[in-house]
Amino acid sequence: MADQSTNSVAFVRTEEVPASPPPANAAGPVKWMRENLFSTPVNTVLTIVAAYVIFKIITGAFPWFANGIWNSQSLAECREILQGTTGGCFSVLSERWNQLLFGFKYPPELYWRPTLAFVIFLLAAAPVLFFKLPRKLLIVTALFPFIAYWLIWGGSILTPLLALAGVAGGYVVYSRFVTNNFAMGFFGGIIAAFLIWTIGGSILPDGTITDGPMQSVPSRDLGGFMLNLMLGVTCVSLSLPIGIALALGRQSSMPFIKYVCVIFIEFIRGVPLITLLFVASVMLAYFFPPEATVDLFLRVVIMITLFSSAYIAEVIRGGLAALPKGQYEAADSLGLDYAQAMRLIILPQALKISIPGIVNVAVGLFKDTTLVSVISMFDLVGMIRGPILASTEWNGVYWELWLAASVLFFIVCYGISQYSQWLERQLATGHR
Amino acid sequence: MAEAQMKVSDEVAITIQNMNKWYGTFHVLRDIDLTVNRGERIVICGPSGSGKSTLIRCINALEEHQAGSIEVDGTLLSSDLKNIDKIRSEVGMCFQHFNLFPHLTILENCTLAPIWVRKIPKKEAEETAMHFLEKVKIPDQANKYPGQLSGGQQQRVAIARSLCMKPRIMLFDEPTSALDPEMIKEVLDTMIELAEEGMTMLCVTHEMGFARQVANRVIFMDAGQIVEQNEPEEFFNNPKSERTQLFLSQILGH
Ligand SMILES: Nc1ncnc2c1ncn2[C@@H]1O[C@H](COP(=O)(O)OP(=O)(O)OP(=O)(O)O)[C@@H](O)[C@H]1O
């Protein structure tokens, strides 16, 4: 502006202003502290109070951790060693870690089976979570449910193989008919799968094995954090597709489908999860034929899945509603049919918008799996409240146990949250 | 302008007979009769709310009409999904707000429909897409996302995306009205080029310069009816109806 004379409004730029880097902020910790911690008197007071509180907590908790006892046999022994000084009795963790992780009835010589299943789970989840990995890994993902079932419950390998055959048969029928008509393929596939399962189930001998490395473990012997993880993983992965279907159904122009979905969602959302779990533990058996004793684990999975799919459906509906109408019209005008438009255009965008909401539901669901302790399943919380705290050795070790449980849950939930934020950054393609 | 090149054939591309449409009880389109020959370039204008968008959206069944008939390339538009899909794959459409798919790159935007609807191999679809992107002069943006392009570039991508389906008819709904003057020209140039190649075009636009230069027929709509249609020269210099005169004086008058 140097060449602009003060008494004339006319201005012609004669030289370009060169681009220059932004002014370097006078950095340094002192400046940072002055700006952020001591900028005003109120701020200074708050800083001092906060520092005092943090100091108190750390000095209070530090000896408790530092003097912690890791190798005693009971709480009484801990107290003897500590002689009245502060200190945590962490020996409950080192002595009962196996019960916290696997429950108190899972045969200890078989711990390797769920552990192996967990390792395979990490492999199976990787290609789903990180889509830059080779797509071939999805084979592991597809086979994982069957492998995991066999590893955790044991028994004859024929059972998971039959399940796999049913799914494969259903898929073959589906892909044969789907080119003509989606509904025909879909229901044809389901019918084919059920045919294979019923026929196979009646031919197959009882798959129970009573000893050896693959001996059967009944569902009621599952427990600990393993049970929480199993419920969490199964229910989240089932409720996502069901939630998508419900959300699309709710938008459907066919009144029957629409109202079925609306009624389902509204009903499930209006009922506390805990009542659904009680229904699962007592009443759901009435809906199945009397000779079919449906596993408690399966009943609980059904209920939690129904519950969370209703929530996920509503989250996704929000994502669908946020899409401009022009996206549907552009897809239509290019000649894409309904399924293609949904799969290629609408859902990728709607799901991306819904990620924070879906993660919210998933994290909530994972923590809600601890509610099964109320219907006498021994998950992590059930184990702590029941067998461990009730034992004569460890009666009264509350802090250490609940802290350990919190840490386990926190690690998983924080991981999910970090992953979702990473995913959102990956999917960002600039604004519309 | 090479007027002689832009031939109109006798072959009929679109026939609309006695078509009526209602939104609820509101009668938007009334007794529309229109025949479009192959190679015709038609500009539709009229005041806001006169039903221009609704009319061209009926042609590819984005809106449903309740009475009368629409026939595109010999296929009758009915509620039969097969016919609708057939017509949509032959009719390209460009929207006021581009409606590109923001989660896909420019190239993917252009290849998506050919791959999934026309079942063309990916490689071939990409070659076609690059060909049309070159035609609209933005091949170098192929791997960017729509959000990274200017409005004019986005609209040209939208045109290229439609062209990749090798449509025989193109519909434009105010393709330039969301753009800055500088970008309007680049989009209009693309459309003029298309017209010169003999594409059958129906354009809702208020770009009267474009209408004079390219159109062989201008249609004026008001209150859901076709009020006047004529060759551009006659239409602009010697409008017959009072409503047309009023409209033209308003848009050309300042
Ligand atoms: N989905 C709808 N439901 C009800 N009325 C509608 C709907 N879409 C449009 N209309 C009405 O129909 C009439 C014609 O709309 P249309 O969009 O075709 O007008 P237009 O001529 O394209 O106007 P513009 O120049 O503003 O785009 C308007 O009065 C509008 O309010």
Ligand SMILES: [Mg+2]
């Ligand atoms: Mg309009």
